[in-house]
Amino acid sequence: MKVAVAKGRIEKAARQFFVEKDLPVWPEKRGRELTVKAGDHEFIFVKGDDVYKYVMHGAADVGIVGGDILREKTPGVLEVVDLPFGRCRMAVCGPKVRRNGTKKLKVASKYPNIAISHFASKRQNVEIIALNGSVELAPLTGLADCIVDIVETGATLAANDLEEYETIFSINAKFITSETALAEQPDELKEWIRKLSQEGDA
Amino acid sequence: MKVAVAKGRIEKAARQFFVEKDLPVWPEKRGRELTVKAGDHEFIFVKGDDVYKYVMHGAADVGIVGGDILREKTPGVLEVVDLPFGRCRMAVCGPKVRRNGTKKLKVASKYPNIAISHFASKRQNVEIIALNGSVELAPLTGLADCIVDIVETGATLAANDLEEYETIFSINAKFITSETALAEQPDELKEWIRKLSQEGDA
Amino acid sequence: MKVAVAKGRIEKAARQFFVEKDLPVWPEKRGRELTVKAGDHEFIFVKGDDVYKYVMHGAADVGIVGGDILREKTPGVLEVVDLPFGRCRMAVCGPKVRRNGTKKLKVASKYPNIAISHFASKRQNVEIIALNGSVELAPLTGLADCIVDIVETGATLAANDLEEYETIFSINAKFITSETALAEQPDELKEWIRKLSQEGDA
Amino acid sequence: MKVAVAKGRIEKAARQFFVEKDLPVWPEKRGRELTVKAGDHEFIFVKGDDVYKYVMHGAADVGIVGGDILREKTPGVLEVVDLPFGRCRMAVCGPKVRRNGTKKLKVASKYPNIAISHFASKRQNVEIIALNGSVELAPLTGLADCIVDIVETGATLAANDLEEYETIFSINAKFITSETALAEQPDELKEWIRKLSQEGDA
Amino acid sequence: MIWSNSKGSIPEGWYELQSGDVIRPKRWMLSFLEKAEASGYAVIDPPLLEYYSHYQNLALFDESAYYRLFGNDGELLVMRPDYTLQIARKLADGHEPMRVAYAGAVYRRTVKHSGQPHERQQLGLEWVDGEEKDSHLIESFLDMTEGVLPKDRLTLKIGSAAVISLIAKETGIQERTFRKILALRNLESLRELAETYRYPLIAKLPFLIGNAALEELRAEAPDSLKDAIDEVDDAVQHLRSIGLEVSYDFGQTGDFDYYSGLTVTGSVEGKRVLSGGRYDSLYGHFGHSRRAFGMSLDLEQLDEVMK
């Protein structure tokens, strides 16, 4: 089984969860190598944004990735198990003192599709500025009036004098796979899914 | 003056260069804060991909960013000074044992526009798979036959048993600004540019 | 009242009908002039294809025209009264010995829209060749396999060794007007319509 | 040789010219039949607008048609000989008392493409109303401000109190054929063309 | 198939306007919008381009009339074909009564060589979920367009889409089909319907026009139509009371299928410059149903009579 794992936050929580569920894992301190073999299994550590691409093209059989990315990209992979970690929420956030009454609200986000769709449903005029990181800087520097971003603890917001205006939806990590993988190794996959989705332990 | 700086590699080299050139700088150990004031100046540390956006929208007056990003995005900011650091090259790389004679070459890249344009000029059929990071994994995992990426020392390639097939162009960091900034503070900008572009010291 | 009348066949029958209905008419032998005044009324004699254009643009208040043209062009004028003359039918006609089993049936017609729509409803492949007159020549000269045209007595068909394959719909002359005319002279128009549509005398 | 001839004015002049040039002709009084055999030759009498269609589709080998129609439709047939009859001119005509200074000039015509192209070259705003006949009625009835039509003697204009504002180009009848006909019977065609284009007699 | 793309040419149906022809409509629009805003109307300028998917199943125009193009992601867009639709899209989620004013151009392809423009300048008002009577809304519209539309040269005609709708419901005739036939005012087809459905009024409907029409209708109409007829009567009474020239036209269907109540058209010297009506069903298409009444002025037509 080839497993693509989103590097960082998700990776850490996933490892712990896999240990609990008695699934194969990678060493706790994996160093800088990006692929790790563990028995018959291979773990591939990539950016969150790329996990579904490995699964979609068959370069990985399964993947562990944040639901925010799947929601933004709707890539059509099988989103088989909702995992009990990587929990956060997608929210509109901005300065405590809100900028009022402007022609067009400027919104910065790493999730432009989610942002557009959210404001469309509210029939609000917005200018979307897509960013790749550190979105919380946008309101501070005047690049945008507010942001659409994931909020976990709220610490980053607080540190930047921002507050959450509105929650859009909540998020958790997901275990994904493809029809191809399901065709090739149905039994092993079913076993993994069984373990991952056991409600008892979670 | 508000200065947007690409976090990481470029940031480090830029600080040293600014010191040499007797320009205002941020503290060597800047901690986790993303904006730093230094006298009248403010430094904003953002992802390389976002630097030009801050400049374009007037949230920063000037920026320091890798030429690779400007080449991929052609955002139309003023690319005033070529800086003598952030040197690397854009290259086609792949496994030492090349996959031969296929219908379509699969190419993974963080620079899809550059990759498309390069292979178009060679009239070669390619499938472009855009990735967000760790592109060197793509050939190892079978996601792609080769990659288009920046190469600095070649160490990453070597570590992954890859080699450089072909150099596309060479790159360095750039000092960018906007017509707006130039209109607002021409004198200060001209002074910075003078210092940055002095050839003697470089 | 300005009345646009389709020259020829329709004109003759219309005059007789107007006489019967005690409506104003033009002299029986009108010579070559194309407009004739009769009291407060003016008659304009134009090609059948043009009648609705005069009414649509307000250059005439009402018109008398064959239903075939209205069906082909669907101009959106008010088709207020069906007149009991100008009777004929739209039909598919062709040589008595039919050309069989070809890739595409070639159809010549002065009514391309009607022809296309008819064969589309039968899911039949056709090549439409639009002609302006003497459509019955098309099958004789090999320009087309069959035609879509109006058939009155069938004499023209017989004279050309053609037969009617299929009737599409039947046709009569129509009395048309526009919303503008109706707004300007509702009473007079209502009176005309009353006379024209009296069933008793027809 | 199958010859498509434009019925009416052109037909009459063509017969006389063919007699002069010692080419086969149809009986002077041809009755109502639309095709006439004369030795090996067959004459097909159709509307001016349709002549080129018979030639284009190979239902006739050659045709005689007014240059006005070829100019309006640009069908791409071979326009081999300019004939010394059917002479007239395309012109802009209208009431002697011109309607002045309006937003958009309304122009009625049987030649919408020629009309559009003429006024475009003069950078004048026009509304084109395509008609099928009796175009001279349009200015009289207020349907249009002026017309674009062929003018032969000017008698029709005079009879309707119209005058010629501007000549667009001059016209004569043309002898047309197709590459197919030229491939099939080059020698006979060359002989006809020789006779038709002899300058001496014209 | 060949078009003229010589250096100076312009696509057919489009024009290059000059001096007064440019300034006059701009003056009318500004004067109207300023007055409307001062009177508490929300002035709205919806985008020139919209998603075509919003409109494709409304079938308000023939598909060939839309100016369609593609957006950045290949999505089908349409140049504003109509303001009422855009305002309905915008307000369909709302709950507060709204009064809206707009002014600008709408775009529809017309038949080639038919001498009709592709761009038309309009201004109009829409009332959503208000309490006012239709006749008072018509009066308000004439107030807001004072200085633009000459009240004293205007003739109004009042009809009722409710009457049409009720007849369709009672007889079981498909409403859209009924409207289409009625819109052509074709006596033969309507007589056939009248006979088939044993509803003689149908054959008279297209020419229930003019001052006597109300009484004629009353004489023949079943009780079920009474309210709809009274509504027209009331409106006409009110409009006459404020000095307007008004008559009846029970054959008028209005330009759009979505009209559901009173309809109004207005002409100056035979040119139809004004149209409108009640359309309580349209909003449901975009969200939840709301009561709505709208009227608009065709500045093209108005300009022709005012010159």
Add this chain to the structure above:
Amino acid sequence: MIWSNSKGSIPEGWYELQSGDVIRPKRWMLSFLEKAEASGYAVIDPPLLEYYSHYQNLALFDESAYYRLFGNDGELLVMRPDYTLQIARKLADGHEPMRVAYAGAVYRRTVKHSGQPHERQQLGLEWVDGEEKDSHLIESFLDMTEGVLPKDRLTLKIGSAAVISLIAKETGIQERTFRKILALRNLESLRELAETYRYPLIAKLPFLIGNAALEELRAEAPDSLKDAIDEVDDAVQHLRSIGLEVSYDFGQTGDFDYYSGLTVTGSVEGKRVLSGGRYDSLYGHFGHSRRAFGMSLDLEQLDEVMK
């Protein structure tokens, strides 16, 4: 936003094929069509361009996947997105049973920089209103594709859109939504549905895969599903009896929402090369309802495993 239009470039997702890559699929197509015609199938080649209006409300693909363009009169056209739809459009009026063969390319826009082609070569068969059992049709397809598709390396999976449909009907879940969730095989959402509608089978459905699946399903399914399950059982028995490798997949929804009965997918070395199923509801969209079963081969995928 900037694209490469240097002299030699080709739009992304399109390719310039050479030698064997050109000839191989042409050989497969011709061999298949000749065999099919000899066996009494009607060989049909529908037009490359169709009116988009035929398909716009079917919602089979995301709107952005269609290659749309405009026709001579401004009407919206689409490059053939799928053969089954075209054949349904053509045959929907018919009354005779029909057996149809086709071969050619379908066109769908894929996500930018995702490395997926916009043109895909296919060949397939459709059976309309015939009497034969689904399993025999699958067998016929394998006969007609002999020499193209290697039967001995093929693994078939059989599912049932009827089971899905019946569950939707029984529970009252909107079928289209149910299919969408099931297509993602998302356990959490399906568990929620199972609980809300008190229908535990729903939560198991996505992974009722493999040889034991039939018995698992039988054990839990209400009587109402019996016929649908038996149909799958029979089909699998028959296909095994002729030497094919077959298993169950009750979680498979098929590529299209219009499947209504047995569904089949086939893979060679994990690559899905074959798909099909029964779709008795599609024809109603184009005219009157007809029973129909279709299967097709993806020559792109097949080529990858055959090289």
Add this chain to the structure above:
Amino acid sequence: MIWSNSKGSIPEGWYELQSGDVIRPKRWMLSFLEKAEASGYAVIDPPLLEYYSHYQNLALFDESAYYRLFGNDGELLVMRPDYTLQIARKLADGHEPMRVAYAGAVYRRTVKHSGQPHERQQLGLEWVDGEEKDSHLIESFLDMTEGVLPKDRLTLKIGSAAVISLIAKETGIQERTFRKILALRNLESLRELAETYRYPLIAKLPFLIGNAALEELRAEAPDSLKDAIDEVDDAVQHLRSIGLEVSYDFGQTGDFDYYSGLTVTGSVEGKRVLSGGRYDSLYGHFGHSRRAFGMSLDLEQLDEVMK
């Protein structure tokens, strides 16, 4: 303006082919490509869609003939209007002599209601930078199309774009204009040119057709045309020597403005099935100049005479 989009309709100019009409051209194409590949030709299948910007300034067709649409980024694309252009785009950078074979469809909008199809099936060969004589290339083409094109029923006509070109250069007439007038074979205009430029040959050119044409031309032509005329003579001699029916047509301009040397057309029973010629100037448009000769078969026309 109204089009037929009833459930079963197909856009005008497009067809639904059946049985033999589908299979026959596929057989011809495959047989041709297999033979060509076996003989060392590179078989190429260029993409169906291309950037329109490659072609927009070539002005080979009227702008309205292109099937244009938009790509993922709003760039203008065109459905393959012609193979020769695509192959020139691909090979313009190369340096090795190339021999290329292709087969497939080209797409061009035709005039509405003119009864002409929008899709045409073709097959053809292109030779780039080779050493062979044009007449031998024509012979090769007939070898590769054996079994498809019946040599014994074929009549070839040979012309010379070089003659046309040289006359244009000598007189100073703009070449594109000269070709346009000559393509209409309009005697009057050509006589005028002949007089204006004092070059009587121009007036004879359009009907220098048939076996005597060569001698007629030789008698009148200045020395500067000698080589171009000899080239035609040689080619005809060679083609006759291998048993073909060949004659002259010095008035033929070829379908495309890019022809620069010998041109050839071929008909069976008056239907033109074959055309081609030398076009040494086209490649310069896409990169650097290369010598090139190409020929193609129109399978639509061929099918008509072969049935």
Add this chain to the structure above:
Amino acid sequence: MIWSNSKGSIPEGWYELQSGDVIRPKRWMLSFLEKAEASGYAVIDPPLLEYYSHYQNLALFDESAYYRLFGNDGELLVMRPDYTLQIARKLADGHEPMRVAYAGAVYRRTVKHSGQPHERQQLGLEWVDGEEKDSHLIESFLDMTEGVLPKDRLTLKIGSAAVISLIAKETGIQERTFRKILALRNLESLRELAETYRYPLIAKLPFLIGNAALEELRAEAPDSLKDAIDEVDDAVQHLRSIGLEVSYDFGQTGDFDYYSGLTVTGSVEGKRVLSGGRYDSLYGHFGHSRRAFGMSLDLEQLDEVMK
């Protein structure tokens, strides 16, 4: 690839404006047009849609920036990308000096998710073939926009496309390339050019900005540039004499490649609200050459600083 087409959504880059945001620009436009007309300017409103073929070879914008669509006959149209081009198309045939005023919106696609609008409101003046000095035209523009543009908060910068052009001619650098590099103000590339062509001034050009720039330039410039420099000097003297804040920017290339003489930009609080210049070469593209000078105001930018 997926877009939001929920009921209420609007295409990205388009907005729904309200109240003052609608009325304010309409007021500015009307006030400007009325004043211009009263002062003898011809007020022109060119069509929203134009033939794209007029503009395709001008290469003023990236191809992806045009809003393109198809006309009734399949011809490619474009939504007005710029007024100056339309006015040049219209006046290129003329011979009388003309002074033209316009006001309205221009349309350009911007990069997705870049937060930039697709519609921009403008107003402007063009002078064709007049005798007045450029500096007096700038003064006239400020007179006509009184009440709209606050003169006292405005900073003008004057540059010279003539200087750029002359340097290109003298060195032999391709002018279009030179402008592109200069527009990025990239010192490295300009230094390389300066060295290659031994023309040190090139390396200084991008930052010859501010009050001292004129003297710096004079000190280094060859005699051939004298006239162009004097022209700038005169203009600045005149504009200062009427109380405006003006400085130099010899690095400014102007927004368009067609500028050929003096260029001017104006900002209020750093926002560039005004741009213009002399463009004597553009008219030749549409007909015969004419001298021309134009200036326009960006109402979007102006609105931002005036609020």
